[in-house]
Amino acid sequence: MLGRNANGVFWMSRYLERAENVARLLDVGFRLALTRGLDASQEEEWRSVLITIGQDDDYSEKFDDYSGPQVFNYILRDRENASSVMQMIANARSNARAVRTSITNEVWEATNESFMILRDQLSRPVRESNLGEILTSVRRQATLVRGAIEGSMLRNEVFNFSRIGTFIERADNTARILDVKYYVLLPSVAWVGSDLDNAQWDTLLRSVAGDRAYRWLNAGRMDPRSITQFLVLDGQFPRSLVFCYDKIRSNMSGLALQYGEETEAHEIMRGAGARLHQTTIDDIFDVGLHQFIQNFLSETTRIGNAIAADYRFME
Amino acid sequence: MKSDESANYDEMLGEDGSIRPAYAGFREWYDEQDPRWLKKQDAEAERFFRRIGITFNVYGDNDAEERLIPFDMIPRIITAREWRKLTRGIEQRVRALNAFLQDLYHRQEIIRAGRLPMWIMRENAAFLPQMVGFTPPGGIYTHIVGIDLVRTGPEEFMVLEDNARTPSGVSYMLENRETMMNMFPELFTRIPVCPVSDYPRRLARSLRESAPDCAAERPVVAVLTPGIYNSAYFEHAFLADQMGAELVEGSDLRVVNGRVCMRTTTGYQPIDVLYRRVDDEYLDPLSFTPDSVLGIAGIMDVYRSGGITIANAPGTGIADDKAIYSFMPDIVEFYTGEKPLLPNVPTWRCSEPDALAYVLDNLKDLVVKEVHGSGGYGMLIGPASSRKELSRFEKKLRARPDNYIAQPTLSLSTVPIFTRAGLAPRHVDLRPFVLVSPNGVNITPGGLTRVAMRKGSLVVNSSQGGGTKDSWVLED
Numbered sequence: 001m002l003g004r005n006a007n008g009v010f011w012m013s014r015y016l017e018r019a020e021n022v023a024r025l026l027d028v029g030f031r032l033a034l035t036r037g038l039d040a041s042q043e044e045e046w047r048s049v050l051i052t053i054g055q056d057d058d059y060s061e062k063f064d065d066y067s068g069p070q071v072f073n074y075i076l077r078d079r080e081n082a083s084s085v086m087q088m089i090a091n092a093r094s095n096a097r098a099v100r101t102s103i104t105n106e107v108w109e110a111t112n113e114s115f116m117i118l119r120d121q122l123s124r125p126v127r128e129s130n131l132g133e134i135l136t137s138v139r140r141q142a143t144l145v146r147g148a149i150e151g152s153m154l155r156n157e158v159f160n161f162s163r164i165g166t167f168i169e170r171a172d173n174t175a176r177i178l179d180v181k182y183y184v185l186l187p188s189v190a191w192v193g194s195d196l197d198n199a200q201w202d203t204l205l206r207s208v209a210g211d212r213a214y215r216w217l218n219a220g221r222m223d224p225r226s227i228t229q230f231l232v233l234d235g236q237f238p239r240s241l242v243f244c245y246d247k248i249r250s251n252m253s254g255l256a257l258q259y260g261e262e263t264e265a266h267e268i269m270r271g272a273g274a275r276l277h278q279t280t281i282d283d284i285f286d287v288g289l290h291q292f293i294q295n296f297l298s299e300t301t302r303i304g305n306a307i308a309a310d311y312r313f314m315e
Numbered sequence: 316m317k318s319d320e321s322a323n324y325d326e327m328l329g330e331d332g333s334i335r336p337a338y339a340g341f342r343e344w345y346d347e348q349d350p351r352w353l354k355k356q357d358a359e360a361e362r363f364f365r366r367i368g369i370t371f372n373v374y375g376d377n378d379a380e381e382r383l384i385p386f387d388m389i390p391r392i393i394t395a396r397e398w399r400k401l402t403r404g405i406e407q408r409v410r411a412l413n414a415f416l417q418d419l420y421h422r423q424e425i426i427r428a429g430r431l432p433m434w435i436m437r438e439n440a441a442f443l444p445q446m447v448g449f450t451p452p453g454g455i456y457t458h459i460v461g462i463d464l465v466r467t468g469p470e471e472f473m474v475l476e477d478n479a480r481t482p483s484g485v486s487y488m489l490e491n492r493e494t495m496m497n498m499f500p501e502l503f504t505r506i507p508v509c510p511v512s513d514y515p516r517r518l519a520r521s522l523r524e525s526a527p528d529c530a531a532e533r534p535v536v537a538v539l540t541p542g543i544y545n546s547a548y549f550e551h552a553f554l555a556d557q558m559g560a561e562l563v564e565g566s567d568l569r570v571v572n573g574r575v576c577m578r579t580t581t582g583y584q585p586i587d588v589l590y591r592r593v594d595d596e597y598l599d600p601l602s603f604t605p606d607s608v609l610g611i612a613g614i615m616d617v618y619r620s621g622g623i624t625i626a627n628a629p630g631t632g633i634a635d636d637k638a639i640y641s642f643m644p645d646i647v648e649f650y651t652g653e654k655p656l657l658p659n660v661p662t663w664r665c666s667e668p669d670a671l672a673y674v675l676d677n678l679k680d681l682v683v684k685e686v687h688g689s690g691g692y693g694m695l696i697g698p699a700s701s702r703k704e705l706s707r708f709e710k711k712l713r714a715r716p717d718n719y720i721a722q723p724t725l726s727l728s729t730v731p732i733f734t735r736a737g738l739a740p741r742h743v744d745l746r747p748f749v750l751v752s753p754n755g756v757n758i759t760p761g762g763l764t765r766v767a768m769r770k771g772s773l774v775v776n777s778s779q780g781g782g783t784k785d786s787w788v789l790e791d
Contacts, residue, residue: 003578004567098543100552101562113366157580259581311580315566 001102003312006161008099010313012111013149013165015092019085020142021173023135025049026072028207030131033068035199046071052180055083072131077122085138086122089115092145102158103149110148114141157258160251161311167251168304171244172297177207178231179293201227208239228289229281241296245273248303255311265306272299324468324728325740326391337392337789340506345389350737353388356498357733360386363494385782386491387732388498391743391764395791398760401464401472401747404657406756407647409460409749412479412634414650416456419633420446430645438717440687441632443595445602449619451628452527453753458626459518459590460749461485461763465660466728473660473725475744477643479635480627481592484763484783485748486550489514489557491785492761507790509760515557517750517757522558522588524752525624529574530587536560537577539568539591541609551592560590565597570613575623588624589614595629637686637720638664660725666717674721675712678705681721683712696773698724727773730784732766742767744775745786760788 029049033042043066050056050071058081059074077086093115100108118141121134146166153159181204201222205211208231217234218226234240249269256262276296284292308314327338334342364383393401418424419442425431436442461482463475492511496503519536526534540551542564555562567577568586576583591598597607602615617623633639639646641662647655663670665683674681683695695708712719729740747762764784765775775781 001580002561002563002567003580004564006580094543097548097552101556101560109366116365312578312582315569315578 001157003314005099005102006157006311007308007313008095009102009158009162010165010308012092012095012099012103013162014169015088015095016111016142016145017166017169018173019088019092020139021170021177022053022075022085022088023138023142024209025052025177025207026075026131027135028203030068030072030128030135031206032199032203042068048180049075052176053083054176055081069126069128073126076126076134086118089118089138089141104152106148106152107145110141110145114145117141155254157255160254160258163251164248164307167244167247168300170239171241171248171300174208174231174239174241174244175293175296175300177204178228179290179297182289182293198222204231210237210239213237225281225285228284232284233276233279233281242276245269245276249273252307263306263310265303265310268306269303272303323726323740323742324466324471326466326728326730326743327738327740337394337397341390341392341502344502344505345738353733354735357388360388360494360498363497364490384487384777385768385780386494387766387768387782387784388495389731389733389738390495390785390787391730391745391766392787392789393745394789398788400470401657402758404472404655405462405747405749405758407651407653407656408462408474408477408643409457409751409756411643411647411650412460412477413454413456413751415646416628416631416634417450417454418650420630421448421450425646425649428649430649431642435638435642436633439633439636439638441595441630441636443630443633445615445619446628446630451618452621452624453525455525455626455751455753456628456631457634458521458525458628458751460751461746462657462749464657464745464747465725466743466745467725468728472657474643474657475660476637477635477640478746480594480632482746482748483547483550483592484746484765485514486553487783488748488759488761488763488786489553491763491783495785506787509788509790511759511761514748514759515554517759518554518590519558519560521750521752521754521757522590522624522626524754525626526587527621527624529622530624531585534587535585536588536590537563537586539563539565539589539593541593541597545592547592554590561586565593565607565609565611568611568614570611570617573617573620573622575611575614575617586623588626590626595632598625598629637684638666638717641720660722663721665712665719665721670721671712671716674719675709678709678712680724682724683708683719683721686718686720696724724773730764730766732768732782732784739770741770742773742775743784761786 026049029045032045046066046068047056050059050066053075055075059071062080063070063074074081074084076084078084081087093111096103096108096111118138121137126134149159149162153162181200202211204227205214210230214227214230217230230237230240232241235242235246237243252266252269256266287295327335327342329335361383364386415425419436426433426436457479459482461478461484463478464472465475466472488511522536523534536558538551538555538558538560540548540562542548545551552562561577563577563586568575569578569583570576571583574585575589576585593609596603597609599610599612599615600607601612603610614623614625615629618625618629640659641664643659644655647653663674665671665674674683678695679697679700681697683697685693695704697705700708727742727744730743731738732741743764743766745762745764748759750757764786765777766782766784767773767775768780768782777783
């Protein structure tokens with residue numbers, strides 16, 4: 001397989017995953033805005049969505065306020081926004097197009113069709129009345145492509161690079177969401193389980209599609225430790241940091257098996273995975289959640305870079 | 316440019332309105348169909364093409380980043396007898412093209428014999444000095460050729476153009492057939508049509524047969540593309556996919572230990588045969604355009620030392636140049652010792668004073684083309700031009716007569732297309748695809764029929780709004 005094509009499927013999957021996660025975040029922002037009366041706190045909520053996805057700086061250069069429609073249109077479809085959801089879908093598609101000979105027709109057609117459908121839906125400004133429908137559509141299209149990958153691709157190197165892309169992106173996204181909201185989870189003596197806090201935690205869980213899963217596992221108990229435990233260390237939850245690292249590790253083993261040898265990236269991954277598994281919730285709060293996440297993000301970047309270098313993504 | 320259809324040869328209808336034998340089976344089927352259902356199928360076809368992503372990019376057209384070539388669902392039909400006759404003419408022409416290239420880059424007997432003027436090479440950018448004295452592996456220059464044919468009567472086929480560099484459009488031949496078989500499967504059970512679907516397999520075989528001596532037991536074939544923004548990217552990816560070959564870009568390749576190698580996830584792996592869809596001038600920054608990022612530094616050295624087969628060979632462009640075209644009847648005769656079976660369209664070389672005088676006198680009736688132009692750009696269609704356009708073109712022509720050739724306005728044959736009002740005749744041409752290897756010449760029964768979608772128009776180029784059709788060769 002060409003190194004450039006490995007890079008292509010890796011990024012195709014990353015962009016799709018990122019588009020989906022941004023749609024989830026927008027969904028949560030929208031939900032909160034609906035349940036809040038005050039304009040000021042609504043704006044704060046939208047701003048925090050921009051901060052989470054790292055677009056607040058560019059946004060505030062262009063706009064002065066944070067009205068909902070202005071923010072979600074910027075994130076979804078603004079032509080000046082190089083990281084808009086539309087642009088990510090377009091990037092996913094152009095990567096898929098460049099690696100057409102490595103992916104199945106089903107995967108290409110699903111990606112191409114997603115692009116066409118979303119381009120049509122995002123060709124006009126999005127209103128509050130159809131935002132929900134569009135966000136559902138983004139999630140559904142990303143799911144369709146993932147399904148096509150799952151159902152039609154050989155379990156070979158191409159599949160492994162695609163999955164590694166998905167889970168590196170997902171690990172990164174879950175960590176960022178946690179980071180922006182970490183103050184909500186800081187144990188506080190003043191904490192009495194007020195309504196506001198509960199709503200914030202709920203938001204956090206919803207943005208990673210983990211609200212129901214969390215409730216199943218924790219029988220209605222809502223506290224910062226359990227939530228952090230769930231998002232970082234739960235091995236069953238498909239968006240937790242541990243889960244993502246386990247997946248990356250197993251897909252990397254697939255590569256080693258096929259190529260008959262491990263690379264430096266495997267060693268880095270093994271170390272990072274082992275450290276994460278040994279981490280307890282107490283360790284996290286001892287280091288500080290924010291610091292823990294910063295360390296995790298740079299570790300994830302390091303893994304991604306090592307894979308790109310070892311498998312010759314670029315010259 | 317407009318023409319009066321009644322004066323043209325209609326490939327479906329005889330002069331008395333009867334159906335010609337080629338179309339008998341098809342018309343019988345067509346007349347049984349519900350017109351509303353046909354309209355629905357027609358609309359479906361476009362959606363199908365968009366979904367699978369057969370689009371092309373048009374140069375200089377930023378808004379329409381990816382356009383679709385219109386597809387017309389009425390097949391263009393050729394009988395087995397007509398096809399046999401055509402293939403003999405095509406094979407003769409392709410053999411002559413290869414012999415001509417071999418000669419031109421070696422002893423130049425044809426020039427010594429006075430059958431071709433020296434200047435035609437000397438002043439031609441398509442002639443590559445780097446190829447002089449070198450014979451490509453297997454002695455083949457043009458591995459893949461597309462011969463553009465037009466028809467003016469029941470037995471009258473003429474060659475309009477030879478495409479000996481990197482002919483494109485073969486993916487449309489294959490996808491058009493695929494689409495037709497999806498839309499109207501019963502047609503193919505009723506009418507015996509020669510299959511075209513094994514073209515990619517034949518192409519792969521033909522390329523492997525042309526591998527250099529140093530090649531692996533099963534030669535490694537790769538398709539070189541300029542990348543996803545190239546207008547024919549879909550076709551490059553399609554062919555690589557169908558052949559099971561890697562689709563590579565210049566940045567994937569590098570010369571390692573005297574071989575051209577591609578960067579795989581586990582290291583550099585040698586390529587034996589490179590089917591390149593990149594023009595000569597971008598192929599090797601060391602030999603040609605220094606700032607080219609599409610090519611591979613040093614590939615020409617590897618090539619000349621026998622380390623790789625490049626298909627088509629660099630420098631084949633000299634054989635399909637429009638200035639050379641006008642000499643093709645002589646070229647065919649010189650190398651085969653036979654009269655050409657397929658005639659040329661009569662052509663005036665404006666570089667010759669007598670011809671220039673004639674062209675200037677008759678500009679309003681002629682088609683004038685740039686010698687090095689392609690894709691229908693920069694040409695004058697006399698009958699369709701205003702007096703102002705004619706006089707402007709006349710100035711250009713007088714300033715650089717050697718840059719132009721002229722041809723009569725042909726009364727091209729028509730084939731029906733599907734319109735909201737039913738079948739309507741439109742002008743067509745035909746590009747059959749020819750494969751050449753040391754083991755022989757192979758012509759796929761069918762080809763790409765391009766059709767002018769507008770009534771009366773003679774311009775079939777996709778860059779100028781032309782469409783395509785499935786092209787059928789009937790089995791005996």
